[in-house]
Amino acid sequence: MIAAVAAAAAVVAVIAAAVVAVAVATAEDAVVAVVAVATSGPSLRGRPDRVFVSVDESTGRSTISFHPPDVGSPILVEDDKTGVRAMKDATQISEKYPGCTVHGPHFHAARPPGRMKLRRKPPREGGGGNATEE
Secondary structure: OHHHHHHHHHHHHHHHHHHHHHHHHHHHHHHHHHHHHHHHOOOOOOOOOEEEEEEEOOOOEEEEEEEOHHHOOOEEEOOOOOOHHHHHHHHHHHHHOOOOEEEEEEEEOOOOOOOOOOOOOOOOHHHOOOOOOO
16 A cells, blocks of 8 residues: 555656656747847738837836737737837837837836726716606
């Protein structure tokens, strides 16, 4: 009985080690993929007219977006509170497309979590007010 428990524990340890190895390999592949995308630039589906850079000061994340929007998906740049890296990337993109202009960086702060957006109540049925029925 003790030998069976020890064997089961050994199998669990081997499986756990394999899962950790796969997770590390996947994380390394993801980092390589991100670096490859960052160095080769984004794949756009058309020619952008304008490139916008916005910086969320509360999260430190920059976003590069395009006009028209169907040209490409927005690109997120993590840990870029000043917008310098995003502006560099946006400038490189605009250099590939003559006439494309860069706008920004535009700084904003996200709405605090948990704060409700104010909404007006819908009007009452029957118009309310001082109307009298005859």
